Amino acid sequence: MSEIKSVAVVGASGALGPHVLKALLDANFQVTVLTRSKKEGAYDANVKIIEVDFTSVESLTAALKGIDAVVSTVAAQASQVQTVIIDAAIAAGVKRFIPSDPMFKIKQYLQEKADAGQLTWTVLVCGAFLEFLFGGPLLLDFVNHKATLYDEGDNRLSSTSLPNIGKAIAGILKNFEDTKNRIVRTSEVILTQNKLVRIAEGIRPDIKWETTKVQASAVLKEGLGEISAGDFSMPVILKVLAGTALGGDSYGSAYDETDNELLGVKELSEEELKILVAQTLG
Numbered sequence: 001m002s003e004i005k006s007v008a009v010v011g012a013s014g015a016l017g018p019h020v021l022k023a024l025l026d027a028n029f030q031v032t033v034l035t036r037s038k039k040e041g042a043y044d045a046n047v048k049i050i051e052v053d054f055t056s057v058e059s060l061t062a063a064l065k066g067i068d069a070v071v072s073t074v075a076a077q078a079s080q081v082q083t084v085i086i087d088a089a090i091a092a093g094v095k096r097f098i099p100s101d102p103m104f105k106i107k108q109y110l111q112e113k114a115d116a117g118q119l120t121w122t123v124l125v126c127g128a129f130l131e132f133l134f135g136g137p138l139l140l141d142f143v144n145h146k147a148t149l150y151d152e153g154d155n156r157l158s159s160t161s162l163p164n165i166g167k168a169i170a171g172i173l174k175n176f177e178d179t180k181n182r183i184v185r186t187s188e189v190i191l192t193q194n195k196l197v198r199i200a201e202g203i204r205p206d207i208k209w210e211t212t213k214v215q216a217s218a219v220l221k222e223g224l225g226e227i228s229a230g231d232f233s234m235p236v237i238l239k240v241l242a243g244t245a246l247g248g249d250s251y252g253s254a255y256d257e258t259d260n261e262l263l264g265v266k267e268l269s270e271e272e273l274k275i276l277v278a279q280t281l282g
């Protein structure tokens with residue numbers, strides 16, 4: 001039996017947030033959204049919306065009174081506001097905090113608070129968003145039938161769809177004890193670029209894929225060098241992302257051990273993956 005009944009979501013208007021919101025409502029949690037500014041008609045009628053000042057512990061503490069758990073899906077660039085939210089969560093008596101934490105920086109702050117017995121945390125590792133991989137050219141350029149293969153094209157990458165990430169979050173809160181103060185992992189499918197090319201060729205033998213090769217470590221080195229020189233532009237960020245995401249298992253981009261069963265996440269079958277590739281090919 002879950003100890004969690006009421007959940008506050010921060011960052012609910014973004015790319016991931018609406019899916020988390022839906023999964024929490026589907027799992028019958030009472031949901032409150034904390035936002036910088038209300039967007040009329042943007043949320044389900046069952047959701048309570050509170051406008052907060054994310055720089056004020058007082059504003060956040062008042063909003064979090066009576067809340068059992070906080071799920072944060074804030075934008076990566078706003079990640080640091082989470083320390084203020086965590087302080088407020090502790091003041092309000094929140095039991096569990098699930099951060100937006102791609103770099104595992106907030107986890108350290110949460111661990112200190114957990115060590116002091118002030119609240120518990122869970123970090124969800126979910127791999128790359130499946131929708132981003134199939135909606136953009138990182139793995140394959142499905143529109144122009146081109147692929148830039150990283151190394152030999154066999155580097156593995158774990159991936160989960162946005163609805164299943166939402167489901168995994170609800171699964172964490174339904175399994176309060178089993179997910180306490182630890183990293184949990186979900187992954188719907190492990191992809192490689194070559195695997196996708198093979199599937200695409202099987203579906204559409206008429207399409208000839210134009211492939212080139214790059215060394216993942218060289219792309220990463222170049223991106224990191226540009227960042228050190230002060231260039232934080234999107235193409236540079238993408239080089240670092242691609243160099244690590246497609247850099248092989250050494251960067252933790254792919255993992256075989258998951259908590260899918262505990263969290264209630266179903267893996268994608270080969271057939272379902274083929275359908276997804278076919279739909280993307282159009």
Ligand SMILES: NC(=O)c1ccc[n+]([C@@H]2O[C@H](COP(=O)([O-])OP(=O)(O)OC[C@H]3O[C@@H](n4cnc5c(N)ncnc54)[C@H](OP(=O)(O)O)[C@@H]3O)[C@@H](O)[C@H]2O)c1
Pocket residue numbers: 010011012013014015016017034035036037054073074075076078081100101102126127128129132
């Ligand atoms: N694994 C992957 O492939 C992948 C891909 C993309 C993102 N991510 C990660 O997933 C998480 C969520 O990403 P996302 O793309 O859904 O985020 P997003 O759409 O960019 O932003 C989410 C929400 O954050 C809130 N926000 C933005 N700036 C804020 C600020 N200064 N203070 C407080 N709140 C602020 C906004 O909500 P309000 O306007 O309602 O306040 C916004 O709708 C991030 O950790 C990101 O790094 C992972």
